[in-house]
Amino acid sequence: MSIQPEITQRDLRSRSKEIMDAVEHGQSFTVTRDGHRIGELIPLRRRRRFVPRQEFAAMSRNAPSVDIEIFRADQEAAIDHEADSPYDR
Template sequence: MAKTIAQRELRNENAKVIDAVAAGETFVITRNGEPVAELRPARAGRRVFISRDEVAALAATSVRIDRHRFRADLDQVIDQGL
């Protein structure tokens, strides 16, 4: 559950609040008693690079698809005629 703090408290206790956010806590920031922002830990970004070894490991454990059976299934469901 998010803790509510005033904008003034955020300004005066900035380092303490940021340490709490880094530890996983979430804050709702208010101005004149009205919520204006939420301060929460940033989610880790998606990885951009996957190594060749990781791709090979994923491919080795994936489901094998028989291309002839797959094509037959597609032809059964989709009308290929013009």
């Protein structure tokens, strides 16, 4: 486990572009004020749009089987419910 570098509030203010560029590239920081930790800057997790076939197959091996009749009944119930919605008028 890597330890996040600590930066002071003053560093964050004066080097904000450099620090935010580092966050954008995956670096995390612990922000301190008066020697006390007050927060963390962490990159947002980006959502993948593509999952390789092998990975999808591996994840699917343990997925529960789907009863197609129950699935279709659930879909029909949802459609019927939406048709009766007073908000769609």
